[in-house]
Amino acid sequence: MSLLSSLTNRIFFASAFVVVIAIGVAIYSVNTSVTDQAEKDLRGGLAEAASLVDQLSRRQFADFAVKGSLIADLPKLSNAARLDPPDPPTVQPIAEDYQKKIVADLFVVLGGGDRVLADAGRIRLAPNDIVELAGACRKSPDGTSFREVPGGVVHAVAFALDPIRTLIIGFGLDREFAAGIKAVTDSDIAIVADGRIVASTLDTDKTNALVTPSIPSGEFERRLNGEDFIGRVQSLGSTIGPQEPVALVLRSRTQRLGFLPALHWQIVLTGLAAVLVATVIGYGIARTVTRPVRALTATMSEMAATGDLARTVPPGGPWDDEDARALAATFRQLTGALDRFQREAAQRERLSSLGRLSTVVAHEIRNPLMIIKSAVRNLRKHTSPDVVAVAANIDEEVQRLNRVVSDVLDFARPIRFDLAPADLLEICRDAAQAAQAGPDDVPVKLDAAGGAPIVTDRERVRSVLVNVLANAQQAVRSAPGPTPARGKPPIELRAWAAGQGRWRIEVTDRGPGIAREDLPRLFEPFFTTRRTGSGLGLAIARNIIEGLGGTIVIDSRPNVGTIVRIELPDQPPPAREASA
Numbered sequence: 001m002s003l004l005s006s007l008t009n010r011i012f013f014a015s016a017f018v019v020v021i022a023i024g025v026a027i028y029s030v031n032t033s034v035t036d037q038a039e040k041d042l043r044g045g046l047a048e049a050a051s052l053v054d055q056l057s058r059r060q061f062a063d064f065a066v067k068g069s070l071i072a073d074l075p076k077l078s079n080a081a082r083l084d085p086p087d088p089p090t091v092q093p094i095a096e097d098y099q100k101k102i103v104a105d106l107f108v109v110l111g112g113g114d115r116v117l118a119d120a121g122r123i124r125l126a127p128n129d130i131v132e133l134a135g136a137c138r139k140s141p142d143g144t145s146f147r148e149v150p151g152g153v154v155h156a157v158a159f160a161l162d163p164i165r166t167l168i169i170g171f172g173l174d175r176e177f178a179a180g181i182k183a184v185t186d187s188d189i190a191i192v193a194d195g196r197i198v199a200s201t202l203d204t205d206k207t208n209a210l211v212t213p214s215i216p217s218g219e220f221e222r223r224l225n226g227e228d229f230i231g232r233v234q235s236l237g238s239t240i241g242p243q244e245p246v247a248l249v250l251r252s253r254t255q256r257l258g259f260l261p262a263l264h265w266q267i268v269l270t271g272l273a274a275v276l277v278a279t280v281i282g283y284g285i286a287r288t289v290t291r292p293v294r295a296l297t298a299t300m301s302e303m304a305a306t307g308d309l310a311r312t313v314p315p316g317g318p319w320d321d322e323d324a325r326a327l328a329a330t331f332r333q334l335t336g337a338l339d340r341f342q343r344e345a346a347q348r349e350r351l352s353s354l355g356r357l358s359t360v361v362a363h364e365i366r367n368p369l370m371i372i373k374s375a376v377r378n379l380r381k382h383t384s385p386d387v388v389a390v391a392a393n394i395d396e397e398v399q400r401l402n403r404v405v406s407d408v409l410d411f412a413r414p415i416r417f418d419l420a421p422a423d424l425l426e427i428c429r430d431a432a433q434a435a436q437a438g439p440d441d442v443p444v445k446l447d448a449a450g451g452a453p454i455v456t457d458r459e460r461v462r463s464v465l466v467n468v469l470a471n472a473q474q475a476v477r478s479a480p481g482p483t484p485a486r487g488k489p490p491i492e493l494r495a496w497a498a499g500q501g502r503w504r505i506e507v508t509d510r511g512p513g514i515a516r517e518d519l520p521r522l523f524e525p526f527f528t529t530r531r532t533g534s535g536l537g538l539a540i541a542r543n544i545i546e547g548l549g550g551t552i553v554i555d556s557r558p559n560v561g562t563i564v565r566i567e568l569p570d571q572p573p574p575a576r577e578a579s580a
Contacts, residue, residue, distance in 0.1 A: 015282035020275055027271040031264050038257050042230060045256075046219070049185035050234040050249045056181055057155075057236050057247070060171060061144070065157050067102040068169040072159035081109055081117055081165045091117040099169075106154050106170035110134055114166070123154050123172050134158055134166055146237065146245055151175060152191055152199040153245045155236070173236060173245060175199040185249070188229075191236075193245040202250070210248070221253075228253040292328050303335070365405055373398050415547055417457040419572060424452035424461075424503055428495050431465035435473065442473040445489035452495060452503055454570050456548055461568070464541040464552075468507045468564050469493065471537070475511030475562060498567060505566040514556035522554055549573045 071077060077098065080091045091109050095118030099107035106125070109118040114131045125133065129147065136145035137158035144157045152174025159167045171177070178189035182201045190210060191199040200207040206224040222229050229250045237244035295314050302308070312332060376398065379391035425448040432444045469491065476490045490510045498504040514522070514529075521527045523542045528535035538554075545552045549572040556562040 015286065016275075016279045019278040019282065023271045023275050023278070027267055030267055034263060034267075035257075035260055038260060042251060042253060042256050043219070046187065046230055046232050046249060046251050049187035049251070050232045050247075052185045053181055053189065053234045053247050053249055056184065057173070061155055061157070064102065064104060064169055064171055065144075067104075068157060068159050068167060071098050071102070071169075072161055072167045077109070077167070078161045078165070081111060081161050086111045086115065086117055088117045092120070094118070096120040102169070104169045105172040106156055106168065108134075108168040109161075110166040110168065112164040117165075123149055123170070125149065125154075130168070134168055137168065138166075144237075146173075146193065148193050148198060149174075152177065153193045153236075173199065173247075175201065178247075181247075188250040188252075190248040190250065191245055192248060197248075198245070210250075216248075222250075227255070289323075292325060296328050296331055300331075365401070369398055369402055369405070373402075415460070415543060417460065417547060417572070419455055419457055421453060421455055422458040422461075424454050424456070424505075424568070425495055427458055427462050428465060428493055428505065431462050431469060432493055434462070434466050435469035442476045442490050444469060444472075444491045444493055447492060447494040448496075452497070454503060454568060456568060456572060457544075460544045461548070464544050464566070465493070465505070465507070467537045467541055468566075472507055472509035472511065472562070472564075475509050475513075479510075479512050501570040503568050503570070505568070507564045507566075508561060510561045513558040513560055513562055514554070515558065519554065519556060523552075547572075 077091070077094050080087075080094050083090060095107055095109050099120035105121050105123045107118070107120040108116060108125075108130055110130070111117045114134055116127055116130055119125075119130070125147070133145060133147045133154075133156055136147070137143050137156060139145075142157075143159070144155065147154050147156060147170075149172065152172050154170045154172050156168050156170030159169075161167055173191050178191060178199050178201045181187075181189050188201045189199075190197050190202060190207065197207055197211055200210070202210065202224070206227070209224040210222060216231070217233055220231050220233070222231060230253050231248050231250040234247045234249055235244065236247055299312070299314075312335075373395065376391045376395045380388055380395070382388055382391070428448045429446060432446045435441060435444055472491045488510060492508045493505070494508075495503065495505045518529060523538050524535075525539045526535035542552050545566055545568070548568060550566060550568040552564065552566045554562065554564050
């Protein structure tokens, strides 16, 4: 037996496979989307940080340039610088005052011959360096220049106080500047000048690992001391060249995407939990299908082993599959029908044997009855009244036994029909008249007008109706008191066209009715509720009606009455013999 030979396993594995594939695809899609979005956010934040670095450096330098231009135009500083001979102690306090007001990192006033008249700010340069910076600013198209200083770079701009005197102001691009930008952009900053990192917010190990022979361009990726970084080069001047410093804006991919592994595991664990729950649910659903099927197959196996068709399929649970319940119900109906067929076949076999035996017995009984009847005829001529009375009783019982023998012979031997055109309504009238021949017979109301031409066996149909009417009269006579349908005739005989080439006859009586438990046995041979009945009348009637292609059914309600419905076709089926 293979693993997939069971319906439960096939449904379970199929549903589990679908669930695993669906959840696996969902997990992969979510992980990919989250990772891509996190990477996109990382790169977008890096670009935004680089843009902020550019805007801050440009805005700060532009602010210094405007303030420097205004200070250069003020007469206080320019007049102090024009003193002849030059007096640095007079210029220095003025320069320090303006430096504090504009918060410049570098504030230098040069006199004739680039002599330093004042030097203020936290960045101090040697006189030779100041002269070189002034010369670089004068040569620059925009009057600006960069100069490497200890711990960073200074970005300076020069303003002419007069043809021979110059004001130089600048701000430092150092670790303090980088820390300020990091506080705004949440990114690490490294200042690079002449291919060397002169200031950085990274620790020493990462800063040393960042040093490369050449300056990167655009976006780049680096692994620094076991940590992955993504970076972007942002110029601090007007162009990227060997003389202008640049800022390396960096963000740690390891730090910013560090939540992804934990998130991935959470998604995977959630997916596994969903798979487990879906698997359990799938197994339960599979059981709702396979449990009733397994019960059905077990019952079938027991039936095959024992031959007992009366075994029933155990009732299903409330969650069992609807189709499986329908299959079990259909199987129960099928086995019930087969069991009934088996019992009926056995009953027919017994009746057939009984019929053959009854024919022999009836013939053996009839001959002695004829002898007894002849002897009784002689006894009735006796002069003694007592002998005559006894002879009358014997004759009556002989006639009753003769009727029973005739019924047995009629039931046992094949019925041969004499088919001919007849009027069904005329047959009903003749039957009603025959049933009312005696003075004590219960009257029958006939409701049948007009002609009803059919092809049938007139005498046998008439005998069936007489039998049914006699039963109805016996039922009405046995009623203990007035029936509920007071004012209505005790017995009605109606006949009418039922459509589609069929005729219906109904015999209704207002008797006490038939017990519900006796209804299924009314057409069984030798079943009777009357002490003097043979139990063959209705069985013979059904043989005759069914032999003519019709049907006969009985509907009865206790204390209300009984209705016998007979349907006959216009034309009976091909001539055949009806047997018991």
